[in-house]
Amino acid sequence: MEIRLPLDxxxxxxxxxxWAKQKKKLTLQEIQSIVGLLxxxxxxxxxxxxxxxxLIDLTRGLQKPHHRRRLDKEAKADLEAWSLFVEHFNGKALxxxxxxxxxxxxxxxxxxxxxxxxxxxxxxxxxGKWTSEWANFHISVKELFPIVVAVLLWGIxxxxxxxxxxxxxxxxxxVINKQTAKDPHLMKLLRKLIVQCLKLNIYFRAKxxxxxxxxxxxxxxRLQITEFHALAPQMNSVETPIPEWMYKI
Numbered sequence: 001m002e003i004r005l006p007l008d009x010x011x012x013x014x015x016x017x018x019w020a021k022q023k024k025k026l027t028l029q030e031i032q033s034i035v036g037l038l039x040x041x042x043x044x045x046x047x048x049x050x051x052x053x054x055l056i057d058l059t060r061g062l063q064k065p066h067h068r069r070r071l072d073k074e075a076k077a078d079l080e081a082w083s084l085f086v087e088h089f090n091g092k093a094l095x096x097x098x099x100x101x102x103x104x105x106x107x108x109x110x111x112x113x114x115x116x117x118x119x120x121x122x123x124x125x126x127x128g129k130w131t132s133e134w135a136n137f138h139i140s141v142k143e144l145f146p147i148v149v150a151v152l153l154w155g156i157x158x159x160x161x162x163x164x165x166x167x168x169x170x171x172x173x174x175v176i177n178k179q180t181a182k183d184p185h186l187m188k189l190l191r192k193l194i195v196q197c198l199k200l201n202i203y204f205r206a207k208x209x210x211x212x213x214x215x216x217x218x219x220x221x222r223l224q225i226t227e228f229h230a231l232a233p234q235m236n237s238v239e240t241p242i243p244e245w246m247y248k249i
Contacts, residue, residue, distance in 0.1 A: 003044050005091040013037050017083045029065035044093050050179040051078040081191045085198045093201045103166035110146035111217035117146040118220020121154045126240045127220040141185045143169040148193045159200045166209045176206035
C-alpha cells in the first residue's frame with residue numbers, strides 16, 4: 001500500500017528546483033522540463049498539482065523552446081513551496097483511504113471573529129486574540145488562518161487521510177477547493193496549508209456549514225473560555241498554545 005518516487009528522480013527534482021530558484025527568467029524548454037518533473041512527482045503527492053498551475057501558465061504564448069519568460073512573484077513562491085516540501089520528502093507515500101473524514105468524524109472545528117480565533121480537535125483546543133498586525137485583515141484571511149493553525153498543530157494525527165474541512169465562510173471554502181486565491185495574504189496561508197498537507201500526505205477539500213453549527217469554536221474565537229467549558233466540560237482544561245511564528249504572514 002505504498003507508492004514511491006525513485007531516489008534519483010527525487011534528487012533530480014531537488015537539484016532542478018534549487019537551480020530554477022536562482023533564475024529571473026526561464027526558457028519554454030526549461031519551464032516544460034520543471035513542469036514535467038513535478039507532474040511526475042504528483043503521481044505520488046497529488047496535492048502538489050496546486051503548485052503546477054502558475055508554472056504551466058508561464059508557458060502560454062511562448063512559441064519556441066528558446067523563448068524566455070520572467071518568473072513572476074507567484075511562480076517563485078510556488079517553486080519555493082515545492083522546494084520546502086521535497087527538502088524533507090523521502091519519496092514515499094501511502095495510498096490514501098477512499099473515505100473522506102469530515103469535521104464531525106474528526107471533531108475538528110475552527111472559527112474566527114473580529115476579536116480572535118479558535119479551534120477544536122477532539123478534546124484539544126486553542127484560542128487566541130488577534131495581534132495589531134492581524135486586526136485589519138479581511139475576514140476571509142482570518143477564517144482561513146485557524147484552519148491552517150489546526151493542521152500545523154494537529155496535522156500529524158490526520159496523516160495519510162482525506163480530510164474535509166468545514167467552514168462557515170463561503171469564500172474560504174472556495175479558496176480551499178480551488179487551491180488558489182487572488183488575495184496575496186490568502187495565497188500565503190494556502191501555501192502553508194498545502195505544504196503541511198504535502199508533508200503529511202493529507203488530501204483535503206472544504207465544505208460550507210452554517211455558523212449555527214459551529215458554536216464551540218465560535219466561543220473560543222470570541223475568547224469566551226468560561227462559556228466554552230460550560231458547554232463542553234469534557235474538553236482539556238488547558239489549551240494548546242499557538243506559537244508566535246504561526247502568526248507571521
